[in-house]
Amino acid sequence: xxxxTRPKALIDIPxxxxxxxxxxxxxxxxxxxxxxxxxxxxxxxxxxxxCSVLExxxxxxxxxxxxxxxxxxxxxxxxxxxxxxxxxxxQGDGDLAAIGTGETVHAAxxxxxxxxxxxxxxxxxxxxxxxxxxxLPGQITQTTPYGRNIKTEGYPIRICEMLSxxxxxxxxxxxxxHDPKSVLATKKxxxxxxxxxxxxxxxxxxxxxxxxxxxxxxxxxxxxxRLKSDMLPYYPLGIYKEAGI
Amino acid sequence: MEKVLMKGNEALAxxxxxxxxxxxxxxxxxxxxxxxxxxxxxMPKTGGVFLQAESExxxxxxxxxxxxxxxxxxxxSSSPGISLKTEGISYIAGADLxxxxxxxxxxxxxxxxxxxxxxxxxxxxxxxxxxxxxVPVLAPSSVQEMVDMTKKAFSIAEEYLTPVMILxxxxxxxxxxxxxxxxxxxxDARVSEPPWAASGHGFSxxxxxxxxxxxxxxxxxxxxxxxxxxxxxxxxxxxxxxxxKDAEIVVVAYGSTARVVRSAVDMARENGxxxxxxxxxxxxxxxxxxxxxxxxxxxxxxxxxxSMGQMVDDVKLALECKxxxxxxxxxxGFVPNPEEIFNKITEIKExx
Amino acid sequence: MNNIKKAxxxxxxxxxxxxxxxxxxxxxxxxxxxxxxxTWMPSYGPAMRGGTCNCSVCVSDTPIxxxxxxxxxxxxxxxxxSYDKFISDIKPGGMALVDSSLVNSETKVPDGVVxxxxxxxxxxxxxxxxxxxxxxxxxxxxxxxxxxxxxxxxKALKKIITxxxxxxxxxxxxxxxxxxxx
Numbered sequence: 001x002x003x004x005t006r007p008k009a010l011i012d013i014p015x016x017x018x019x020x021x022x023x024x025x026x027x028x029x030x031x032x033x034x035x036x037x038x039x040x041x042x043x044x045x046x047x048x049x050x051c052s053v054l055e056x057x058x059x060x061x062x063x064x065x066x067x068x069x070x071x072x073x074x075x076x077x078x079x080x081x082x083x084x085x086x087x088x089x090x091q092g093d094g095d096l097a098a099i100g101t102g103e104t105v106h107a108a109x110x111x112x113x114x115x116x117x118x119x120x121x122x123x124x125x126x127x128x129x130x131x132x133x134x135x136l137p138g139q140i141t142q143t144t145p146y147g148r149n150i151k152t153e154g155y156p157i158r159i160c161e162m163l164s165x166x167x168x169x170x171x172x173x174x175x176x177x178h179d180p181k182s183v184l185a186t187k188k189x190x191x192x193x194x195x196x197x198x199x200x201x202x203x204x205x206x207x208x209x210x211x212x213x214x215x216x217x218x219x220x221x222x223x224x225x226r227l228k229s230d231m232l233p234y235y236p237l238g239i240y241k242e243a244g245i
Numbered sequence: 246m247e248k249v250l251m252k253g254n255e256a257l258a259x260x261x262x263x264x265x266x267x268x269x270x271x272x273x274x275x276x277x278x279x280x281x282x283x284x285x286x287x288m289p290k291t292g293g294v295f296l297q298a299e300s301e302x303x304x305x306x307x308x309x310x311x312x313x314x315x316x317x318x319x320x321x322s323s324s325p326g327i328s329l330k331t332e333g334i335s336y337i338a339g340a341d342l343x344x345x346x347x348x349x350x351x352x353x354x355x356x357x358x359x360x361x362x363x364x365x366x367x368x369x370x371x372x373x374x375x376x377x378x379x380v381p382v383l384a385p386s387s388v389q390e391m392v393d394m395t396k397k398a399f400s401i402a403e404e405y406l407t408p409v410m411i412l413x414x415x416x417x418x419x420x421x422x423x424x425x426x427x428x429x430x431x432x433d434a435r436v437s438e439p440p441w442a443a444s445g446h447g448f449s450x451x452x453x454x455x456x457x458x459x460x461x462x463x464x465x466x467x468x469x470x471x472x473x474x475x476x477x478x479x480x481x482x483x484x485x486x487x488x489x490k491d492a493e494i495v496v497v498a499y500g501s502t503a504r505v506v507r508s509a510v511d512m513a514r515e516n517g518x519x520x521x522x523x524x525x526x527x528x529x530x531x532x533x534x535x536x537x538x539x540x541x542x543x544x545x546x547x548x549x550x551x552s553m554g555q556m557v558d559d560v561k562l563a564l565e566c567k568x569x570x571x572x573x574x575x576x577x578g579f580v581p582n583p584e585e586i587f588n589k590i591t592e593i594k595e596x597x
Numbered sequence: 598m599n600n601i602k603k604a605x606x607x608x609x610x611x612x613x614x615x616x617x618x619x620x621x622x623x624x625x626x627x628x629x630x631x632x633x634x635x636t637w638m639p640s641y642g643p644a645m646r647g648g649t650c651n652c653s654v655c656v657s658d659t660p661i662x663x664x665x666x667x668x669x670x671x672x673x674x675x676x677x678x679s680y681d682k683f684i685s686d687i688k689p690g691g692m693a694l695v696d697s698s699l700v701n702s703e704t705k706v707p708d709g710v711v712x713x714x715x716x717x718x719x720x721x722x723x724x725x726x727x728x729x730x731x732x733x734x735x736x737x738x739x740x741x742x743x744x745x746x747x748x749x750x751x752k753a754l755k756k757i758i759t760x761x762x763x764x765x766x767x768x769x770x771x772x773x774x775x776x777x778x779x
Binding site: 041043056059061075076077078 | 453
């Protein structure tokens, strides 16, 4: 069994994430895939606005920080200028599915050859836990203090299901990081996303169900339990689109 | 090389290619559509990229990504579309990235009109995005200047690491004039990638970060102060104006309005009035010294614009309010005609 | 167009599809070949009125101010609404060139303005030159103003007609001659 060491594509500094936050796991998985493919020198990452806004300090590849929701457009600009480089975005649910819906849908529709790591934790973490487009019905947040009421706040958006309808999407999978098995499956999915990009097959997105113990007001373990009991039924895991290689 | 007859929009697009612009991202809006149409045709044949974005917001952020990866790029739009781009322009300025943004102005506010206008002067020179920023603004007045200033815009953008705006209007975009591209050389295409670009470090240098976020106030303050020092250099070296000296009545106008003023000033001179034209080539920086020089013997200044008088403040500031400044303008999509400006000059002369 | 005066402002007006913009471009190109300053401005600007299509062309020995022609020295007009709209805008000493097979108006030309009539649309049909009434008008213009020559017109046509449509040059020249000899 190999040593459990820091991936080279992650810089050796402490992150700012809350205890129990799953961003750390997901960062690590992305970095491991970059290492294994040997592509750090050819990769440009795009940071969102949200909790992972500072990830340019953590990833060792070249990084660009985008305005809120615009990462897929920024990634498009990079990729069109450098079609042979790897370009990924790393976005939260508010960034990708609310303010950046237009950029997301159109990058997908164009079959933009980029990989999106979409971290869905059903809330706006950085701003203090407001309702997100993926907040579950009945979920209490800062801006839905009585629980999300579908009559007034409408329904959550299932991004993988929605994007899988677009011809430009080569690969869309929803995974989770609530246990070792799902963590390994997530890594496999991220790898697949980057391989799809390498093969110039088009748009790839990996939606990763994630926790926010701080804003959910739960211990990390409780938060994992909630992910399993509440999120998995609403956001079924699986591959929603896979173009033939 | 012989001159060719071209529309301003198309000439600008051709100039961008000759200036080494590799990628163009835009969204349709009248009256600048010929820029996108021309580049859609020509870019693929010159090894460049044309991409029609999902919105002006998408387009400006594609420019951000492309510029951040070290590739020369441009976007164009017209007034309402520029409003949408302002968020992205602020990020581009905040990350010190070079690019060119073209505004072929139409009437506003709101959906306004598709006719020519100069009502985005304030937006361009004062509020082109949130935060402590200025953006150099070039003001062409002919199709030839649409070409020459496009080249100039890229060179200012890259020398001072800033977005640069070309502020044209519907007349300049739509009209045809003979134009020459003699001014361009092969070397106008950038050969090497800038050292700050995020384009993959290839394990040969530390990773580059393109960013406008500084959580420590002292860091952000220092970055902004350095940027404002660059603005001072731009003021010193890039400010431009064309003018006549020793006029009694100085008529200030930019862009296509300056052409009409030219005719009106000529009429005034033929009628024995000592009027002179003053045409800023740059709106930021505003040619303050040049205006003071032009106004040495002036008794009154007249500003003419296709707006309600947005440049008047800059003229008064440049003159430190030492001379009376009058305004004549048409707005809503009207181009003033020489006679009405001539009448205004005559009226001013009679009141002296 | 130096035989008339050192600057000439032309307004060409009619319906969309009559080749108004093309006529303007041809005149501008002819001016350019003769070494003049020229501008061409389509009916995009404030001159766009009432569904008609029009186009301003300025030809001058000196740099041109406004490219928008509000008071033309020469009006080339190919429909009644445009005739009624612009006929009184012509400068004293100016000229109106009217397609008499299309314009049917009671409005008189202002004093001091010369009017030339030519049934260009009708001539185009008779000579199997459909859609080239505008070019027939241009031939008439060359004859009445002596402002340029058939040779310059042919040169200009060669510059603005793309190679894939080269056969149109001869047809255009035929149209110009019909107008010139009318």
